[in-house]
Amino acid sequence: MKLTSKGRYAVMALVDLARFDSINPVSLRDISLRQGISLDYLEQIFSKLKKNQIVQSIRGTQGGYVLSKKPNEIKLTNIFHAVDEKVKTVQCKKESKKGCNGKATKCSTHNLWDELETHINSFFEKKSLEDLLKNNNDQRI
Amino acid sequence: MKLTSKGRYAVMALVDLARFDSINPVSLRDISLRQGISLDYLEQIFSKLKKNQIVQSIRGTQGGYVLSKKPNEIKLTNIFHAVDEKVKTVQCKKESKKGCNGKATKCSTHNLWDELETHINSFFEKKSLEDLLKNNNDQRI
DNA sequence: ACATACCTGACTAAAATGGTCAAGTATAGA
DNA sequence: TCTATACTTGACCATTTTAGTCAGGTATGT
Ligand code: FES
Ligand code: FES
Numbered sequence: 001m002k003l004t005s006k007g008r009y010a011v012m013a014l015v016d017l018a019r020f021d022s023i024n025p026v027s028l029r030d031i032s033l034r035q036g037i038s039l040d041y042l043e044q045i046f047s048k049l050k051k052n053q054i055v056q057s058i059r060g061t062q063g064g065y066v067l068s069k070k071p072n073e074i075k076l077t078n079i080f081h082a083v084d085e086k087v088k089t090v091q092c093k094k095e096s097k098k099g100c101n102g103k104a105t106k107c108s109t110h111n112l113w114d115e116l117e118t119h120i121n122s123f124f125e126k127k128s129l130e131d132l133l134k135n136n137n138d139q140r141i
Numbered sequence: 142m143k144l145t146s147k148g149r150y151a152v153m154a155l156v157d158l159a160r161f162d163s164i165n166p167v168s169l170r171d172i173s174l175r176q177g178i179s180l181d182y183l184e185q186i187f188s189k190l191k192k193n194q195i196v197q198s199i200r201g202t203q204g205g206y207v208l209s210k211k212p213n214e215i216k217l218t219n220i221f222h223a224v225d226e227k228v229k230t231v232q233c234k235k236e237s238k239k240g241c242n243g244k245a246t247k248c249s250t251h252n253l254w255d256e257l258e259t260h261i262n263s264f265f266e267k268k269s270l271e272d273l274l275k276n277n278n279d280q281r282i
Numbered sequence: 283a284c285a286t287a288c289c290t291g292a293c294t295a296a297a298a299t300g301g302t303c304a305a306g307t308a309t310a311g312a
Numbered sequence: 313t314c315t316a317t318a319c320t321t322g323a324c325c326a327t328t329t330t331a332g333t334c335a336g337g338t339a340t341g342t
Binding site: 001002003004005007008011012015016035036037085086087088089091100101102103107108109112113115116119120123127132 | 142143144145146148149152153156157176177178226227228229230232241242243244248249250253254256257260261264268273
């Protein structure tokens with residue numbers, strides 16, 4: 001099980017944004033340089049963040065992005081959902097009655113994976129951007 | 142983040158094994174049929190489980206595999222470790238002082254992912270094969 | 283007008299995944 | 313002893329996912 005770069009980058013970029021957007025909108029170019037993330041890739045990510053009302057864009061010179069909400073209102077769940085970084089532990093379709101093997105009942109491990117998914121998601125629901133800012137106050141770049 | 146089939150299959154197969162091995166060694170062919178997992182793939186998985194002393198093999202006709210330990214002594218951690226289903230959340234090398242971006246310090250999200258990894262692993266350390274058997278006593282196939 | 287920076291969609295190299303295939307070896311039972 | 317069963321090993325491969333790149337746009341402050 002591993003976390004993909006898309007999810008990691010989204011959070012990294014938003015932490016960066018949260019730290020600097022109180023002064024001016026933050027351009028992706030700046031984030032790209034500070035965080036070492038490809039500019040083109042960031043654009044894809046921010047397009048999704050914008051669609052999900054996590055950031056707002058300001059076009060033109062001196063433009064950039066700003067958070068749409070306060071850092072304590074942005075949970076990791078929201079971010080991950082926005083960029084399609086989903087936690088998937090079961091093989092089967094959850095809604096279906098069928099098991100992952102195509103049989104009529106759920107397999108012997110289905111409940112376990114379902115518990116695991118809940119366990120992981122609870123972590124993402126607890127953590128907000130604000131929590132991350134606290135941890136990094138002293139680590140200004 | 143998703144769980145791979147290798148990890149899922151390993152657990153499914155071991156639950157099957159735990160349920161039936163008290164009578165006779167269980168052949169991979171049987172597990173393959175009951176669980177709907179490719180026989181060739183199961184062989185790869187069991188080779189690793191054997192190397193890690195989770196199962197024992199008995200060759201020849203009527204042969205098969207048997208658990209090496211009691212179900213309550215086999216944690217998910219052990220199984221996952223055996224088949225290289227590892228939880229990886231950070232991008233960087235943990236031992237290194239360097240960050241994922243190649244910079245001198247760890248990135249602003251490093252601690253978060255590290256916490257997440259601990260959170261997930263704690264789930265695997267808690268759960269044993271025995272826990273799974275309990276849940277499925279009534280679901281004999 | 284022009285530089286900046288957002289916006290969009292198509293494309294792609296590389297890695298991981300989830301297997302298959304081939305050729306064995308060991309052993310129980312007829 | 314022969315043979316069927318079932319473990320053992322290693323190479324190979326198609327597909328999917330990932331992590332981007334590339335090539336064009338469009339909007340706007342100065
Ligand atoms: S994972 Fe849902 S039935 Fe197997
Ligand atoms: S994940 Fe470890 S430094 Fe970024």
